[in-house]
Amino acid sequence: MSDREWLLTEQPASRRQARLGQAYRRWLALRRNGLALVGLGIVVALILVAIFAPLLAPYDPIAGGDLRLDRLLPPSWAHPFGTDDLARDIFSRVIYGSRLTLMVVILVALIATPIGLLVGTTAGYLGGWVDVVLMRITDIFLAFPRLVLALAFVAALGPGIENAILAIAVTSWPPYARLARAETLTVRDSDFISAIRLQGASSARILWGHVTPLCLSSVIVRVTLDMAGIILTAAGLGFLGLGAQPPLPEWGAMIAGGRRFIIDQWWVSTMPGVAIFVVSLGFNLLGDGLRDVLDPKARK
Amino acid sequence: MTGLPLRSRWRDSAISSISWKIISLLVTVAVTFLGLLFITFMISRLIPVDPVLAAVGDRASKSTYDKMYLEMGLDKPLWQQFLLYVQSILSGNLGNSFLSKRPVVEDLRRAFPATLELATVSIIIGTVLGIPLGILSAVKSGKLVDQVVRVVGLIGYSVPIFWLGLVGLLVFYARLGWVEGPGRIDISYEYSVSPSTGLLLLDSAMQGQWDAFRNVFSHIILPASLLGYYSLAYISRMTRSFMLTELGQEYITTARVKGVPEWRIIWVHALRNAAVPLVTVVALSYASLLEGSVLTETVFSWPGLGQYLTNSLQVADMNAVLGGTLLIGAIFVCLNLLSDLLYNLLDPRVRRRVALR
Amino acid sequence: MTALLTVDDLRVSFPTRNGPTEVVRGVSFQLGRERLGIVGESGSGKSQTGRAILGLTPPPGKATAKRLEFDGIDLRDASVATWRSLRGIRISLIMQDPKFSLNPVMTIGRQLIEAARRTSGRAEAKDRAVAMLEAVQIRDPRRVFDAYPHELSGGMGQRAMIAMMLITEPDLLIADEPTSALDVTVQIEVLRILDRLVTERGMGLIFISHDLRLVSSFCDRVLVMYAGRMVEEVKASELAQAKHPYTQGLFKCLPTIEGDVRPLPTLQRDADWAR
Numbered sequence: 001m002s003d004r005e006w007l008l009t010e011q012p013a014s015r016r017q018a019r020l021g022q023a024y025r026r027w028l029a030l031r032r033n034g035l036a037l038v039g040l041g042i043v044v045a046l047i048l049v050a051i052f053a054p055l056l057a058p059y060d061p062i063a064g065g066d067l068r069l070d071r072l073l074p075p076s077w078a079h080p081f082g083t084d085d086l087a088r089d090i091f092s093r094v095i096y097g098s099r100l101t102l103m104v105v106i107l108v109a110l111i112a113t114p115i116g117l118l119v120g121t122t123a124g125y126l127g128g129w130v131d132v133v134l135m136r137i138t139d140i141f142l143a144f145p146r147l148v149l150a151l152a153f154v155a156a157l158g159p160g161i162e163n164a165i166l167a168i169a170v171t172s173w174p175p176y177a178r179l180a181r182a183e184t185l186t187v188r189d190s191d192f193i194s195a196i197r198l199q200g201a202s203s204a205r206i207l208w209g210h211v212t213p214l215c216l217s218s219v220i221v222r223v224t225l226d227m228a229g230i231i232l233t234a235a236g237l238g239f240l241g242l243g244a245q246p247p248l249p250e251w252g253a254m255i256a257g258g259r260r261f262i263i264d265q266w267w268v269s270t271m272p273g274v275a276i277f278v279v280s281l282g283f284n285l286l287g288d289g290l291r292d293v294l295d296p297k298a299r300k
Numbered sequence: 301m302t303g304l305p306l307r308s309r310w311r312d313s314a315i316s317s318i319s320w321k322i323i324s325l326l327v328t329v330a331v332t333f334l335g336l337l338f339i340t341f342m343i344s345r346l347i348p349v350d351p352v353l354a355a356v357g358d359r360a361s362k363s364t365y366d367k368m369y370l371e372m373g374l375d376k377p378l379w380q381q382f383l384l385y386v387q388s389i390l391s392g393n394l395g396n397s398f399l400s401k402r403p404v405v406e407d408l409r410r411a412f413p414a415t416l417e418l419a420t421v422s423i424i425i426g427t428v429l430g431i432p433l434g435i436l437s438a439v440k441s442g443k444l445v446d447q448v449v450r451v452v453g454l455i456g457y458s459v460p461i462f463w464l465g466l467v468g469l470l471v472f473y474a475r476l477g478w479v480e481g482p483g484r485i486d487i488s489y490e491y492s493v494s495p496s497t498g499l500l501l502l503d504s505a506m507q508g509q510w511d512a513f514r515n516v517f518s519h520i521i522l523p524a525s526l527l528g529y530y531s532l533a534y535i536s537r538m539t540r541s542f543m544l545t546e547l548g549q550e551y552i553t554t555a556r557v558k559g560v561p562e563w564r565i566i567w568v569h570a571l572r573n574a575a576v577p578l579v580t581v582v583a584l585s586y587a588s589l590l591e592g593s594v595l596t597e598t599v600f601s602w603p604g605l606g607q608y609l610t611n612s613l614q615v616a617d618m619n620a621v622l623g624g625t626l627l628i629g630a631i632f633v634c635l636n637l638l639s640d641l642l643y644n645l646l647d648p649r650v651r652r653r654v655a656l657r
Numbered sequence: 658m659t660a661l662l663t664v665d666d667l668r669v670s671f672p673t674r675n676g677p678t679e680v681v682r683g684v685s686f687q688l689g690r691e692r693l694g695i696v697g698e699s700g701s702g703k704s705q706t707g708r709a710i711l712g713l714t715p716p717p718g719k720a721t722a723k724r725l726e727f728d729g730i731d732l733r734d735a736s737v738a739t740w741r742s743l744r745g746i747r748i749s750l751i752m753q754d755p756k757f758s759l760n761p762v763m764t765i766g767r768q769l770i771e772a773a774r775r776t777s778g779r780a781e782a783k784d785r786a787v788a789m790l791e792a793v794q795i796r797d798p799r800r801v802f803d804a805y806p807h808e809l810s811g812g813m814g815q816r817a818m819i820a821m822m823l824i825t826e827p828d829l830l831i832a833d834e835p836t837s838a839l840d841v842t843v844q845i846e847v848l849r850i851l852d853r854l855v856t857e858r859g860m861g862l863i864f865i866s867h868d869l870r871l872v873s874s875f876c877d878r879v880l881v882m883y884a885g886r887m888v889e890e891v892k893a894s895e896l897a898q899a900k901h902p903y904t905q906g907l908f909k910c911l912p913t914i915e916g917d918v919r920p921l922p923t924l925q926r927d928a929d930w931a932r
Contacts, residue, residue: 035451139328140335143636144629145591148609149339152625155613156346232460236595239462240610255463259599262466263474273463281458288454550757556713557752558772558821559745562737572762648762648805 029293036289042282050098057092061249064088072265082267084258086247090268093249094275100250101279104165104234109223111169116176117219121211123177124184125203135181141174147233154242161250164243168233172226176219183215221294225287228280235276251276321644329637334386336629340622341385345378347618389626395619399612404623407608412627413498414484415597415604418527419589421501421520425528426535427582433532434539439566441544449536456533461592464526465599472522480518482601489515523600527592531585538581542574549573576647583639587632661829661861662688662710665724669705669885672717681705681720682885688829692855692862694872694893696907697882703865706882707831710863711750712740728828745775749822750831751851754838755814759806765790765817766802773824789820793850812843816850823854829861837866848875869896869907881907883926 008025012018030036049056064070064087073083081090123134141149146168153167187193188211196206237243238252246253251272258268352368360368369375373384388395394404437449473481480486485493485500489512493504501520504513546552547570555569590605597606605624612620669681681702686693697703709720712732725732727748730739752758760768769786777785790798793816806814815835822830835851836844852875855862866872872879873893881889881904889901899905903926 035447136331137335140332140339143332143336143633144339144625145588145632147591147594148625148628151594151609151613152340152343152621155616155618155621156343228458232458235460236462239460239595240598240613242613252460252462255460255466259466262470266470269463269466273460273467276460276463277455277458280460281454284454284458288450550752550754551760553708553713553750554752554758554818554821555760555771557711557744557750559741559743559775560771561741569760569763573760576762646762649807 026293030289033289033292035285036292039282039285039287039289042278043286046098046102046279046282049095050102053095053099057089057095059089059092061088061093061096062247072261072268074265075267081271082265084254084268085261090254090271093254094251094272097249097251097254097272097275098279100161100244100248101231101234101276104161104168105227105230107165108169108172108230108234109227111166112172113176113219113223115169116173117180117212117215119173120177120180120182120219121184121207121215124181125188125207125211127188131181134177138174138177141171144171146171146229147236150233150237151240151242154237159242159245161244161248164234164237167237168230172230175226176222179222180212180215180219183218184211187211187214221290224283224290228283228287231276231280231283322641325637325640329633332633333630336626336633337386337389338382340626340629341382343625344385344618344622347616394623394626397612397620397623398617399615399620404619407620408605408623408627410498411603411605411608414602415590415593415606417499417501418520418524418593418597418602418604419586420499421524422527422589422592423531423582423586425525426531426585429528430532430535431539431578434536435543435566435571437536437540438543438547441540446540449540453533453537456529460595461526461530462595462599464529465523465596468522468526469599479522480515482599484519484603485512485516486519523596523602527589527596530592531589534585534588535578535581539574539578542577543570546570546573576643579642579646580639583635583642587635590628590631660687660689660726661728663724663726664688664706664710665722667706667709667720667722667725669702669709669714669718669720671719677719680718680885681709684880684882684885684887686880686887686890688861688863690828690859690861691878692864692876694876694879695863695865695882696867696869696872696879698867700884701882702885703882704833707750707833707863707865710831711744711748713750745772745827746825747827748829748831749825749827750833751815751818751822751835753834755806755809755811755818756838758818759814761806763805764802765804765806765809769802769817769821769824772821776825785824786820789824790817792823792854793817793820794846795820810843811839812847815839815843815847819847819851819854823858826858827860829863830855831863831865833865834867835864836871837868 006017007021009017009021012021030040059065065083067087070083070087072085073079075082079089079091081094083089084093119134119138123131123138149171150164150167153170154163157163157166193206193210196210201209234243235250235252235255238250238254239256241253241256244250244253246257254272255269255276258265258270258272261268352365352372352374373381376384392405394408396402397404397407400407433449433452437446440446469481472478489504489509493500493507493509493512493516496503496506500516501513504510504516543566547566552565552569555565560569593602593604594606594609596602597604598610601607605628609621609624609628612624664687665685667681667684668679670677670679672678680700684702684706695703695706705714705718708714709722710725710727710732712720712735714720722733727743730743732739732743735743759765763771766783766786769789770782773782773785773789787798787802790801795801795813795816801809801813801817806817809817815838819835832851836847839847848871862876864872864876869879873896876893879891879893879896880887881891881899881901883903889899889904891899891904896904896908899908
């Protein structure tokens, strides 16, 4: 029996085989979706570029060239994306900018996911007034447009990339809490949870040891779907001068920096914009494909 | 989507009379609004700026400072301060703007119509194009048209709107000269249209000033198209998914058995059912245009809420920032409320509960 | 007796990952103005047979046949216009559950008029709709006319469905498990109404059900399906003498009031029958 047959068998012999087979089938479905593969390729490329930025970038992203000779040069072989008003190579800055983008996405996910999980599972598992209060708070956060609330937070905390990440995370968790609550409600009354309770496990232990792991996968998928939105919000904050501060090569801030030259030196703003667009399109394509694979009901 | 869980909770609840529902809705809105106030209040306490100093200026004497300190209630416990804050906001006082030296309420009243006009034209573009595209995509599901519509939608989701605005200005204003540039109206027309509604398209049309109308239209069309594209992405995607669900239902087969023509099955049978959740989608994307307007207005020097908010942010004018945030939050809540009410009106299963058994 | 409907070697297949799967595999029968029952367990392909006759095999499924004729009209690859002239006017289909088969946001009246308008003018359509609701023994037809489907009980909904499908007086009616979603007490009532209307109007009927007793009391002939195949065709009156072991098995499964059958018989299945 070949590996492929072993994975695709209708009668798996072990739980591991069944699980691997399911993962393989999902991979096959994802592979059939050409657009999703493009998205996956873009995301992988982003990660590689971020890791190998020093090797890929031909120039230093912060220190510019000769201010008399190298300012605002159009794209050429020496400077594929041109140079900006401080004579810095835009191509190198875009490459280093991928590190900031990746950092924002990862940190927001690391902060917002646990908050969402904690609030959602607690509300769903305990129910009653705890549920009502926690969900009301969630709704209040959802009542603000995300960017506007993040703006207000950054205004209070002061501009900077750390505060921008914090503000985005604070405004990102409510949907995850909703989702985690819904998932918790479906498992809360199941027999195996009752069995654990009868063994004398505490609520906290049941929540973190048994309920949370079950909610984790769907929340993670949802977070992946949100990545593009997180990138766009971070870029928006950067564009308004509230995110990463100069001279950091953050893409949104770079667009803002090139705004004055848009008519005559279009490349200064355009190149980082293309980078944001490609990366968030990548996450969107991947997320779209993942949703199709993981939610067969939506597939037609 | 704030509307959805509430709705299902109602549908399942035993108490389902419409008046009870409206009361519970209003209570929800009141609680949410109080929450909004609490968040803005907490933010205002978070800032490192001394609110007294901001109010009296840094050249004030110690006694003026102390008087202001007491006047602002800063010696009281936090919860009393919050009550004072709620009280002053309910009486329509958002404080003075440090930048414009005017009451924030007055500033917001000036800025709001500009945003309202921009958002309205955008949502019209987004809906009028987005719904038919979504239907087309659902009917031709899996075909090339569907793929194209999906990709067009995904691009709309992925592109940073402020960047698209800059590129749009570069191409359509600077290079091609098809549209007017930043701002709402040329200076030469600015004083010929007397403001009554504050919506320049409406004002100029009502006063029969067609030159001014053309100018205003030429200013609004680019930012509105870009924002419209952004909402089109969301609307067409949701329309597609709702229509696919409806077209797979049994009653569609019934209609086919009856020999109902295909166009009628799509546009009457399926769309009438899909319209129920679509109302929520359109309302939500109308609300999210406020969010998009923050960035778009900055690019287009559009004198609306978004620009007011960002300008105030640059100089840490907190009264203005919080006032603007609060207003946008309140509009968000109201639109959610509106979409819930419309949902109840549109769906006969919720509208009437007369058992005919 | 001239055949109203001729079905020869009807096959319906759906594509799957492992190639196409046939759910109906060579069904053939002829139907005059009589009642034909099609019986089988769920998944035996009986519903797909009914839908294929109306050209409503859900995509991506495909229906093929050597012959599929209704009143001399070839239904294979019939044009949109041909189907328009047949569906609703000459052939109708009653579906299982009125909860799903009636449009939830249209009043019963509008849905009835939509059907009636196929054969009559605007003014007449409304009168006919109300009259038809009366014919299915709805006591307060005006009220039901203005009601939405969710406001009706299952039995009422199914009567409205029958009214809607018979309003154009079709020549052939296909009833796909028309009473399975209803309470037992209501079932009989609805069946009686259906029975009377079919007799009065002298139309052909294909009655699809999993309930052998119901079918045998209601139809002239019974066609038994198993795994997409026709395993037997018998006169309803001669069911007790059915030859095929599957039919015998189905028949023996029916509980009787007198005499306790122990051990309870189980239905035997044999992969050979599907060959």
